[in-house]
Amino acid sequence: MTSMLETRGLGRVFGALRAVADVNLTVTVGELRAVIGPNGAGKTTLFHLISGLLPPTSGRVVFRGEDVTALGAAARCRRGISRTFQITSIFPELSVLENVRIAVQLKGRGNFRLLGGKAVLEATERRARASLDFLGLLTRAAEPAATLPHGDQRLLEIAMAVAQEPDLLLLDEPTQGLSPEDTAATVAVIRQIARERRLTIVLVEHDMDVVFDLADRISVLHFGQLIAEGTPDEIRANAEVQKAYLGGVE
Amino acid sequence: MGTLRGRRVTRLLGSLTVVVLAVLPWVLARHQLSLLTDLLIFGLFALSLDLILGYTGMVSFGHAAYFGLGAYGSALTLIHFGQPIPVALLAGAALAGLVAAPVGWFSTRATGIYFAMLTLAFAQLLYTVAYKWRDLTGGSDGIAGVPKTALYWGGPSLASPRAFYFVVAVVLVVSFVLCRALARSPFGRALQAIRENERRFIALGRDPRPLKLLVFIVAAVFAGLAGALFAPFRGFASPEVMFWVLSGQGLMMVITGGIGTLVGPIVGAMVFILVQEILSTYTEHWMIFTGLIFVLMVIFLPGGLVGTARRLVSRA
Amino acid sequence: MSLILEQLLNALALAGLLFLVSAGLSLVFGILRVVNFAHGVFYMLGAYLGFTTVAVTGWFWPSLLIVPPVVGLVGALLEASTLRFIYRRLPIYQLLLTFGLALILEESIRVLYGPTAKGVEPPPLLQGAISLGGLLYPRYRLFLVVLGLVVGAAVWLILTRTRAGLVVRAVAQNAEMADCLGADVARVRTLVFGAACALAGLGGVAAAPMTTAYLGMGIGVIVDAFVVVVIGGLGSIPGSMAGSLIVGAAQTWGAFYLPETAMVIMYAVMGLILIFRPWGLFGEEE
Numbered sequence: 001m002t003s004m005l006e007t008r009g010l011g012r013v014f015g016a017l018r019a020v021a022d023v024n025l026t027v028t029v030g031e032l033r034a035v036i037g038p039n040g041a042g043k044t045t046l047f048h049l050i051s052g053l054l055p056p057t058s059g060r061v062v063f064r065g066e067d068v069t070a071l072g073a074a075a076r077c078r079r080g081i082s083r084t085f086q087i088t089s090i091f092p093e094l095s096v097l098e099n100v101r102i103a104v105q106l107k108g109r110g111n112f113r114l115l116g117g118k119a120v121l122e123a124t125e126r127r128a129r130a131s132l133d134f135l136g137l138l139t140r141a142a143e144p145a146a147t148l149p150h151g152d153q154r155l156l157e158i159a160m161a162v163a164q165e166p167d168l169l170l171l172d173e174p175t176q177g178l179s180p181e182d183t184a185a186t187v188a189v190i191r192q193i194a195r196e197r198r199l200t201i202v203l204v205e206h207d208m209d210v211v212f213d214l215a216d217r218i219s220v221l222h223f224g225q226l227i228a229e230g231t232p233d234e235i236r237a238n239a240e241v242q243k244a245y246l247g248g249v250e
Numbered sequence: 251m252g253t254l255r256g257r258r259v260t261r262l263l264g265s266l267t268v269v270v271l272a273v274l275p276w277v278l279a280r281h282q283l284s285l286l287t288d289l290l291i292f293g294l295f296a297l298s299l300d301l302i303l304g305y306t307g308m309v310s311f312g313h314a315a316y317f318g319l320g321a322y323g324s325a326l327t328l329i330h331f332g333q334p335i336p337v338a339l340l341a342g343a344a345l346a347g348l349v350a351a352p353v354g355w356f357s358t359r360a361t362g363i364y365f366a367m368l369t370l371a372f373a374q375l376l377y378t379v380a381y382k383w384r385d386l387t388g389g390s391d392g393i394a395g396v397p398k399t400a401l402y403w404g405g406p407s408l409a410s411p412r413a414f415y416f417v418v419a420v421v422l423v424v425s426f427v428l429c430r431a432l433a434r435s436p437f438g439r440a441l442q443a444i445r446e447n448e449r450r451f452i453a454l455g456r457d458p459r460p461l462k463l464l465v466f467i468v469a470a471v472f473a474g475l476a477g478a479l480f481a482p483f484r485g486f487a488s489p490e491v492m493f494w495v496l497s498g499q500g501l502m503m504v505i506t507g508g509i510g511t512l513v514g515p516i517v518g519a520m521v522f523i524l525v526q527e528i529l530s531t532y533t534e535h536w537m538i539f540t541g542l543i544f545v546l547m548v549i550f551l552p553g554g555l556v557g558t559a560r561r562l563v564s565r566a
Numbered sequence: 567m568s569l570i571l572e573q574l575l576n577a578l579a580l581a582g583l584l585f586l587v588s589a590g591l592s593l594v595f596g597i598l599r600v601v602n603f604a605h606g607v608f609y610m611l612g613a614y615l616g617f618t619t620v621a622v623t624g625w626f627w628p629s630l631l632i633v634p635p636v637v638g639l640v641g642a643l644l645e646a647s648t649l650r651f652i653y654r655r656l657p658i659y660q661l662l663l664t665f666g667l668a669l670i671l672e673e674s675i676r677v678l679y680g681p682t683a684k685g686v687e688p689p690p691l692l693q694g695a696i697s698l699g700g701l702l703y704p705r706y707r708l709f710l711v712v713l714g715l716v717v718g719a720a721v722w723l724i725l726t727r728t729r730a731g732l733v734v735r736a737v738a739q740n741a742e743m744a745d746c747l748g749a750d751v752a753r754v755r756t757l758v759f760g761a762a763c764a765l766a767g768l769g770g771v772a773a774a775p776m777t778t779a780y781l782g783m784g785i786g787v788i789v790d791a792f793v794v795v796v797i798g799g800l801g802s803i804p805g806s807m808a809g810s811l812i813v814g815a816a817q818t819w820g821a822f823y824l825p826e827t828a829m830v831i832m833y834a835v836m837g838l839i840l841i842f843r844p845w846g847l848f849g850e851e852e
Contacts, residue, residue, distance in 0.1 A: 053453065077455035089453075091446035102443045105436055106454040112464070117436040124436075164454070309658050311603075311665075360840050363601045366661060367792045368840070371833060374789050378829065494785055498665050505662060535677050541670035548663045549651055 003062075004029045004168055004200040005050065010059035011224075012045055019045040021224040022059070027168075032194050032201045034211045037221035038245060043204045044086050046221065047172050050202070051083045052076040064167065078107060082166035084157040086173045086204075092146035096137060096156060099145050101128035103160040131163035135189060151182035155189065162193060169193070169201045175210055187213055212236070220244065271419045275412045285527065287415045289520040290422045291479050296503040296515035297422075297429055298472035303501070304510030305433055306465050307445030308358075309366045312373025313500050316346040316470040318380065318492030320477025325393045325487040326386075334400045335408055335417060339478045346474025347467050349376070354466035358459050361448070373497060380489040392488025396481045408482075418479050422516075425472055430512055432468070441465055442510075502544045508554030517556055568701035573818055579707040581807075581814030582714020586769030587787050588794040588806045589721060590762030596801025597738040597758045600649065600660045604668035606788030607675075608763040612637050612770025613779035614675055617684040626689035626775070633771045634764040641763025646756050653755075668784070676781055683780035692775075706775055713772055714810075717765070722803055734758060738801070793836045799849025808847055 005027040012020040020042045027033050035043050048054035050061055052073035060069045068076055091099050104124040132138045135155050140148065145156060154174055161169055174190065175183045187210055194201055194214075205211045211218060211232070218235045220228040222244045228235060235241055275283055295317055302308040320342035327333050327341040357368040380387045387393065398409045401417075408414050432438050444451050444458045451458050481487045490496070499522065507518020525543070529536035551558055587609050594602045612633050619629035644667055652659050687693075688706045695702040725731035736744040737754045745751045769787075770779075777783065794813050798805025813832055820828035839846065 051453065053449075072452075072457075074452050074455050074457050077453060083453060085450075085453075089447060089450045091443050091450065093446055094442060098439070098443075102439060103454050105440065106443075106451070106456045112437055112461070120436045121439070160454070303658075307658075309661060356837060356840075360844060362657060363595075363661065364796065364840065364844065367601070367789075367796070368836075371789050371793070371836070374785070375829060375833065495669070498669060501662060501665065535673060537673040538670050538677070541666050541673065545648055545663055545666040545670070548659050548666060549648065552655065552659060 002028060004031070004064060005202070006062040007050065008060045008062065010046070010049055010056055010061060012042075012049055012054060013057045019224050020049060020056075023221075023224075023226050025219060025226065025229075027200060027202060029200055030198055032190075032203065032214055032216045034203045034205055034215035034218045035221060036205060036208075036211055036218060040223075041221040042224035043221055044172060045224075047083065047170055047202075047204060051081055051170055077164070077166075080167035081170065082161035082164045082168075083170035084154075084161050084172055084174060086176065088150070088153045088157060090145045090153060090156055090160070093144055095142050096145050096148065097125070097128055097132065097141035099156060100131050100159050100163045101125050104128055104131075104163050107164040128163055131159045134162070134192075135159040136185075151178050151186075154178065154182075155186065158186075158189065158193075162197070162199075165197075167200060169199045171201065171203045173204055173206060175205065175207050183207065183210065190214060268423060271423070275415055280411060283411050283415055285523075287411070287418050287483060289523055290415075290418045291476050291483065292503065292519040292523055293516035294422050294425055294476040294479070295473055295500055296507065296519035297426060297512060298469045298476065299500045299504050300510065300512055300515040301429060301432070301465055301469040301472070303504055304512075304515070305438060305445060306441040306462060308462060308466070309362075309501075310369040310466075311366050311494065311497050311501075312369035312371075312376075313469070313473055314494070314496035315373035315376045315492050316350055316473035317477035317480070317496065317500075318376070318487070318489070319346040319349055319470075320474030321481040321487040321491050322380065322387060322393070322477075323474065324478035325396045325481040328396050328399055328482055329393060332397075332399060334402045334405065335398065335482060336402065338399070338482065339421070339475060342478025342481070343471045343474040346477065347471040350467045350470030351463075354463045354470070358462045358466060370494060370497070373492065373494060377489055377492045377494075380492055387487075387489070390489060392486055392490075393481075394486045396485050396487065398482045414483060418483070421475065421479060425475065426512065426516070429472070433512060437461065437464075499540075502540070504554075505544070505552075506547060506554050508557030508560070511554075511556045511560070514554050514556030518554060521555065568699075571698065571701050572703060573822065575703055575707060575711060577811070577815040577818040578714070579710040579814075580818060581810040582710045582712075583769055583773050584790060584794050584814055585714050585718055585806055585810040586772065587766050588791040588798070588810060589718070589803055590765040591788075591791050592795050592798070592801055592803065592806045593765075594759060594762045595795070597734060598649075598653070598755050600653075600657075600664065602759070602762070603661060603664040603788070604644075604671060605664075605762070605766055605791065606784035606786070607668045607671040608637050608641055608766040609770040609773070609787050610675060610779070610781070610784035611640065611671065612767030613686075613774040613777075613783060614679055614684065614770075615767070616771035616774045617679075617686050617779045620686055626687070626692075629771050630768070634768040637767025637770075638760040638764030642756050642760030645759040649759070650752060650756070672781070672784060679779075681781060683778040684774075685778045686774040688775040710772060710776070717768070718803075718807055721765075725803065790832070793832050795846070796836050797839050797846060799846025802846065802848040805846055805848030 003026045007023050007025040010020060010023045023046060035046065037043055045054065049056050052071055056069065060067055063076065063079060063081060068079060091102065101124045104127045105120065129138060132141055135158060137152060137155060137159060140152065145153065148156060158174060175186050178186060191214060193199060203214065215232055217230065218232055219226060220235060220241050227244060228238045228241050274286065278286065299313050302310055323345035324338035324342035327338040353372045357365055357372065360368055381390055398414055400407050408417055440461055444461065448458055477491065480491065503519040503522045504515040506522055507516065508514025526536055526540060529539050553561060591602060591605050594600060615633045615636060616629040619632055620626055648663060648667065649660065652663060692706045692709050694705055696705050696708065725735065733749050734754060737749060737751055790813065794806060794809035797812055798809030812835065816831050816835055817828050820831040
């Protein structure tokens, strides 16, 4: 098994709008791939197609050698794809700890336990605490997630995804709306995750500094199509990419 | 309520409540005891509704249907078969659960307002059946003369107010303990996550529907249990107990007490019925006032009584 | 042949009434994103006020003109004094609020009019039957068919051809944006709510001579209206028309061929839609 993720001719049409068109992507195991492109290029739609929230209108998604196109988001998550969302999507009234603990519980078994299940709760809580610790959120474990500042909420999303111990991690604009300090902290966390957990990560980002800092390879989307793919240096020098961004990538 | 002090306080309050409940029958006058029994029965009804409303975030406008099914199930068992009370309770609860299964399967395919109206539509359907099937249900007259039988075959009669009160109180306390255990279990935790963000729940790896269906059935069973107690207690079962007004009152009880607190809805039910009792001595149109109070509560006190009290306590 | 025509007209008459009620429900959801549980009670209010107007003036026609605005006003006042404050809350609170309002209104009507049903005489012009190529058909039902079509066309034209309609649709699409562009969003909401209630009230006035004004007509119609709206799509007027026709037809033919199961047929259609196309025939996939 050489590739973690492969999309073949993946496309999604909304009425007259082609949001994603004929995307062929191959991500190898352990790679950190960034997907970039101007606004409206279809990056988030692509993520929805890969994670299973949206069925494609054409093409296939192959995960770890298995064709998962017919599977929904829940099934794909259990197969090993975890993601974060562009607009923070957490469980607002539940505590920070519970947010991550639930993520662990839902991936595992024992969800139908009506009575008993104390062991399940304790085990999942332990793993959740470890994940929070890793992300530096342990001190806020008992607070309702909604009271966290924006930057910490983005980190919480990452904690939830990482706690599920996925094979493929999809991060949708993890630094969106963050201050420069928070951005640097998040980048450090992502780098640490990539190194220590040996995950395959696909990242959608607008912040070019972050992209060039982290990515092994970059894929560029424009009007739903893949217009370029390569190492950061190759992309930086690519004329098509510069044209798409109106004014250069730098 | 995670702090150690919080847990001790809760345990103290709980024990106190049990003691008070045990002692009251000798303190209260007969009609007061009757009222208390009524309060406890509807407390159980509200408790069951909190499971789907408070914990899972499912608004049901048809929950009274299961109360009614429980009442009819128990009434028929007692009148036609003369079984002891526990058998009647089982029959009522089982009937409610059996009907809730297909209705729930259907309804949970929808969410939000669609779900709410589906539950209403099904409840109206059941109400119409109860109204029209004269041979079985007695039609609009209902079934009268439902007896309070015995505790078990050949066992002591439960006809005295005190004896029946104890049955109701025990059922309520046991149900409360069970519901609380459920709410704290992995299942209960998953329900709350569904309530908070269903889309996120799916993206984390589970289909919420089977869980929603299961809690729907469980809630119906407990509502049916309450109805099954109602029939012998009041001595009758009629279509009114399935009517949408009772469903709405159930929602009011839960909101008044505090969604998602389990205790709150029981308190809310008691407050609601007491207020109704008091208002009805002043005017026969007390429903307008309860509606008004409810509207004001929704606007100003969304956390309900217990919810607001907890907030105030945690601030102090 | 005449049987088919009779059935068809019955279905259309019923569809007309259903449309009057469900169009309002659909509008309120499309624009306010609130399901007005009290909507059925406004229909009932219209019927009872129609009864009063006829009793006071001795004429039927004035009630068609007087009652809907009155009902609309009641609705607008209620919206402005209660619903307005909780738009930002979770939908469940809005649902519960309109439910509380429904209870208050229903009980108030019971206080004012008592528990017995009130009959309303149709005007002399619409009494009796008219001959349609061999079929003797009640004039009043024909009137309902015409009324449904006329009102449907009027609502559609207002929404799509007038400036006011444009503002309403803008608020429905994106309230914040409309607000920035100068639309008084709060007022639009109150107006739409009032208009929807007025439509329901009109439905009630029109229904009274056929069904009498009775307590419980509120809850009956809202379930029907909801089925219509689910089938047609919440927020779509053409959807309400289509849904009304389908439900009207199902109930009419069901009542004729399988009397006890008319309701079940309706729920079955609704169930199928919810399984295969939950956003309705004309609704938007979310």
